[in-house]
Amino acid sequence: MSAPQPIHLHDYQPPAYRVTHTELKFDLSPSATRVVARLHLERHPDRQEDTLPLVLNGEHLKLLRIAIDGQELEAGEYALDAGTLTVPDVPQRFLLDTEVEIDPAANTALEGLYLSNGMFCTQCEAEGFRRITYYPDRPDVMATFSTTVIGDKSSLPVLLSNGNPVERGELPNGKHFVTWEDPFPKPCYLFALVAGDLKQVEDRFTTMSGREVTLQIWVEEENLDKTEHAMASLKRAMKWDEETYGREYDLDLFMIVAVSDFNMGAMENKGLNIFNSAAVLTHPLTATDVAFQRVEGIVAHEYFHNWSGNRVTCRDWFQLSLKEGFTVFRDQSFSADTNSAPVKRIEDVSFFRTAQFAEDDGPTAHPVRPDQYIEISNFYTLTIYEKGAEVVRMLRNLLGWETFRKGTDLYFSRFDGQAVTIEDFVGCMREVSGLDLSQFMRWYSQAGTPEIDANGHYDYAKGEYHLTLRQRTPATPDQHEKQPLHIPIRLGLVGTKSGEDLEMTLEGDSLGKDTVIHLREEEQHFVFTDIAEAPVPSLLRGFSAPVKMRFPYGREDLAFLLQHDSDGFNRWDAGQRLAMLALDDLIAAHRNGVEKVMDVRVVDAFRTLLTADIDDKAVLAEMLTLPSEAYIAEQQPVVDVDAIHAARTFVKQSLAVALRDEFMAVYRDHCVDVPYAPEPGQIAARSLKNVALSYLMSIEDEEAMALTQRQFEDGHNMTDVRTALTLLTHSSRDDLADPALKAFGEKWAHDSLVMDQWFSIQVSRPQPDVLERLKFLMEHPAFSLKNPNKVRALIGTFASQNRVNFHRIDGEGYKLLTDVVIELNRINPEIAARIITPLTRWQRFDEARQALMKDELERIRAEELSPNLYEVVEKALA
Numbered sequence: 048m049s050a051p052q053p054i055h056l057h058d059y060q061p062p063a064y065r066v067t068h069t070e071l072k073f074d075l076s077p078s079a080t081r082v083v084a085r086l087h088l089e090r091h092p093d094r095q096e097d098t099l100p101l102v103l104n105g106e107h108l109k110l111l112r113i114a115i116d117g118q119e120l121e122a123g124e125y126a127l128d129a130g131t132l133t134v135p136d137v138p139q140r141f142l143l144d145t146e147v148e149i150d151p152a153a154n155t156a157l158e159g160l161y162l163s164n165g166m167f168c169t170q171c172e173a174e175g176f177r178r179i180t181y182y183p184d185r186p187d188v189m190a191t192f193s194t195t196v197i198g199d200k201s202s203l204p205v206l207l208s209n210g211n212p213v214e215r216g217e218l219p220n221g222k223h224f225v226t227w228e229d230p231f232p233k234p235c236y237l238f239a240l241v242a243g244d245l246k247q248v249e250d251r252f253t254t255m256s257g258r259e260v261t262l263q264i265w266v267e268e269e270n271l272d273k274t275e276h277a278m279a280s281l282k283r284a285m286k287w288d289e290e291t292y293g294r295e296y297d298l299d300l301f302m303i304v305a306v307s308d309f310n311m312g313a314m315e316n317k318g319l320n321i322f323n324s325a326a327v328l329t330h331p332l333t334a335t336d337v338a339f340q341r342v343e344g345i346v347a348h349e350y351f352h353n354w355s356g357n358r359v360t361c362r363d364w365f366q367l368s369l370k371e372g373f374t375v376f377r378d379q380s381f382s383a384d385t386n387s388a389p390v391k392r393i394e395d396v397s398f399f400r401t402a403q404f405a406e407d408d409g410p411t412a413h414p415v416r417p418d419q420y421i422e423i424s425n426f427y428t429l430t431i432y433e434k435g436a437e438v439v440r441m442l443r444n445l446l447g448w449e450t451f452r453k454g455t456d457l458y459f460s461r462f463d464g465q466a467v468t469i470e471d472f473v474g475c476m477r478e479v480s481g482l483d484l485s486q487f488m489r490w491y492s493q494a495g496t497p498e499i500d501a502n503g504h505y506d507y508a509k510g511e512y513h514l515t516l517r518q519r520t521p522a523t524p525d526q527h528e529k530q531p532l533h534i535p536i537r538l539g540l541v542g543t544k545s546g547e548d549l550e551m552t553l554e555g556d557s558l559g560k561d562t563v564i565h566l567r568e569e570e571q572h573f574v575f576t577d578i579a580e581a582p583v584p585s586l587l588r589g590f591s592a593p594v595k596m597r598f599p600y601g602r603e604d605l606a607f608l609l610q611h612d613s614d615g616f617n618r619w620d621a622g623q624r625l626a627m628l629a630l631d632d633l634i635a636a637h638r639n640g641v642e643k644v645m646d647v648r649v650v651d652a653f654r655t656l657l658t659a660d661i662d663d664k665a666v667l668a669e670m671l672t673l674p675s676e677a678y679i680a681e682q683q684p685v686v687d688v689d690a691i692h693a694a695r696t697f698v699k700q701s702l703a704v705a706l707r708d709e710f711m712a713v714y715r716d717h718c719v720d721v722p723y724a725p726e727p728g729q730i731a732a733r734s735l736k737n738v739a740l741s742y743l744m745s746i747e748d749e750e751a752m753a754l755t756q757r758q759f760e761d762g763h764n765m766t767d768v769r770t771a772l773t774l775l776t777h778s779s780r781d782d783l784a785d786p787a788l789k790a791f792g793e794k795w796a797h798d799s800l801v802m803d804q805w806f807s808i809q810v811s812r813p814q815p816d817v818l819e820r821l822k823f824l825m826e827h828p829a830f831s832l833k834n835p836n837k838v839r840a841l842i843g844t845f846a847s848q849n850r851v852n853f854h855r856i857d858g859e860g861y862k863l864l865t866d867v868v869i870e871l872n873r874i875n876p877e878i879a880a881r882i883i884t885p886l887t888r889w890q891r892f893d894e895a896r897q898a899l900m901k902d903e904l905e906r907i908r909a910e911e912l913s914p915n916l917y918e919v920v921e922k923a924l925a
């Protein structure tokens with residue numbers, strides 16, 4: 048087998064032939080499904096070169112019949128290889144008929160048509176449709192679809208596809224059929240089919256122009272009681288998109304289906320969104336607050352794609368962030384409006400700085416718009432999604448909401464029904480604002496996280512504050528030279544005497560107390576005049592750009608900002624920075640074998656937080672949460688997992704000892720005894736009391752231990768139960784943890800999504816026996832390597848969250864992950880190429896671990912690899 052070759056953005060050409068209409072007929076059978084396709088094809092107006100063969104994509108298909116304009120083709124009149132069907136000679140406009148046989152039951156890659164729990168379902172983005180029929184499988188070929196689904200009436204009573212059902216009826220041999228018509232031209236990646244024994248809940252939504260839309264959520268019968276929150280979220284999202292972006296739903300029917308085997312979170316197929324069951328099903332007893340919020344966000348995300356992705360789609364997959372970055376930005380804004388905006392921002396940024404920064408810093412770093420790829424499935428990344436969203440957020444902030452909205456209106460109306468590029472999107476923003484966005488475009492083409500070194504001083508004599516900013520983006524694997532970016536920096540100057548934001552004047556312009564300055568050069572100097580008292584700068588408020596901001600803050604400065612910054616996000620960030628300074632000292636102490644001493648300033652700051660009457664309990668819970676081990680690791684030149692773990696544990700325990708009564712009071716004050724609702728007030732109270740409990744449990748306080756056990760046994764809601772079970776399992780008290788785990792495992796054995804949580808809790812515990820437990824759990828009847836949720840719960844949690852054990856110096860953690868990756872390479876290449884991530888970050892560790900990790904990567908490289916793993920492993924070892 049020859050090595051897979053990359054494809055390049057600069058090679059883009061419009062398709063030689065386009066499809067105006069697609070007729071499909073599926074005769075479903077688990078191992079031998081027949082797919083009859085009739086494509087209405089015509090030569091692309093921009094591709095009128097003399098002879099152009101028709102080249103269609105197709106993989107894992109058995110071709111049974113092919114005809115052009117009703118004429119059967121003989122063997123020599125077309126050519127087949129592993130990935131394409133070529134017909135050298137075709138008319139300008141013609142009908143192509145094909146019939147193929149496919150094997151959904153054997154499809155463990157979960158791309159194309161596959162079986163999940165006895166039900167047929169599809170996943171076509173990015174390139175799954177080519178596993179269903181021969182087709183120009185690229186997003187710039189948009190056709191209307193008419194789909195007939197035939198299936199066994201008793202085992203497959205429900206037959207769904209995109210659009211509206213137009214005909215249904217009985218067939219011989221106990222079969223029936225439904226024909227669906229989708230009037231909106233779409234690329235084939237938005238095609239979907241679902242067939243199974245499903246039940247539905249139904250609701251209605253009246254759009255802003257008064258049209259009635261039927262909303263359905265289809266699930267297996269036992270999950271009917273877990274759909275309420277998703278339905279409520281969907282209706283909120285539909286309303287929000289009308290009010291915020293003026294976007295109305297277009298079909299008469301909107302369906303969501305929950306499936307248990309799914310590679311990602313969910314998929315925005317036109318009119319028929321398919322969801323990983325974990326991203327749609329909730330119940331107070333089975334899903335945590337975090338899960339409820341995640342479901343709300345994903346339901347909204349997929350719904351929003353109906354405009355940002357479906358009505359206006361991507362010209363090619365290099366433009367993936369055009370739809371994903373914009374849609375993530377839209378779902379983040381929706382969640383911020385629906386819940387607590389500051390907490391949403393803190394959660395998003397804290398995740399971003401941990402995970403996206405690490406991606407930018409690793410071997411697979413790529414720009415928001417990559418210029419080459421081997422396997423597009425590898426590019427559904429934090430950079431495309433989350434950094435893409437940050438870039439759109441910067442545009443919104445640069446233009447201001449109203450102008451930005453004019454830009455989105457223009458974009459949606461001008462490009463409706465088209466497949467477009469990131470330039471088209473930014474072009475609309477330029478047109479409505481008159482801003483020069485040429486330098487800004489580098490955010491799309493340049494990989495890596497910009498680092499800003501800031502310095503400032505106050506000139507008492509002149510009453511001036513001088514701020515110097517220097518930017519630099521470190522080299523990434525494919526890009527050694529970096530250009531300066533246009534970086535919007537929102538800031539304030541907080542007076543050290545008054546504790547208030549000061550009025551700012553820059554070059555004679557008065558800018559108010561909170562403003563944005565623009566860093567465009569490598570280095571810039573800003574002089575703020577008429578500054579009456581010495582300030583502490585509050586920089587990058589709200590995380591106004593996806594950069595690392597360094598400023599030589601003293602601990603007093605940070606304690607001051609933590610109390611006085613008017614920007615809630617930066618108050619939180621000041622606390623994180625203060626904790627980081629203390630952690631750095633303790634990491635060094637641990638490494639040097641010196642006794643660890645807790646910084647009293649951190650204790651004092653926490654005492655103030657715990658005793659001051661802070662209104663926003665959810666923000667307070669975030670402020671009391673120490674940076675994660677993964678985030679701390681991001682800040683270290685060489686990651687020492689043991690020192691990080693020891694330092695963080697020491698800080699947590701020291702705080703718990705010093706503030707034991709304060710934490711206990713917070714816990715007791717926030718035990719809400721009302722019926723569960725996933726609403727912001729309750730969620731805030733639960734997260735605050737559970738943070739307090741986790742401090743108390745870090746010192747295994749007797750009273751806390753009893754409270755934890757009671758919280759577990761009360762079984763009031765999954766948020767509280769899961770926290771309690773996690774704290775018990777992660778404590779040294781196996782005598783308490785083991786019976787609790789056993790009881791929980793038995794109680795929920797029937798519920799796959801709860802069992803995922805049971806797996807995660809056990810493999811995230813810090814005790815050294817975890818590897819043996821993990822191997823034991825891999826044999827558990829509820830575990831399967833074929834189910835991506837199970838793989839993520841058990842293997843993913845271990846490798847990405849249990850840092851001390853995954854990075855064991857004997858290399859056993861690496862070996863285990865490698866064994867799994869090698870198996871998954873054959874079962875599900877997309878999941879294999881994701882789960883391997885922690886192993887690809889070897890450059891960040893000491894030499895001994897580097898060698899162990901590289902050995903395992905070499906062991907993978909020696910296998911016959913899917914393109915997915917090939918691309919990742921080659922980059923990791925380059």
Ligand code: ARG
Nearest residue numbers: 172173311313314315424427
């Ligand atoms: N477009 C989907 C979303 O809403 C993700 C689909 C990803 N598919 C894949 N095979 N990686 O984000």
Ligand code: ZN
Nearest residue numbers: 348352371374
């Ligand atoms: Zn998406």
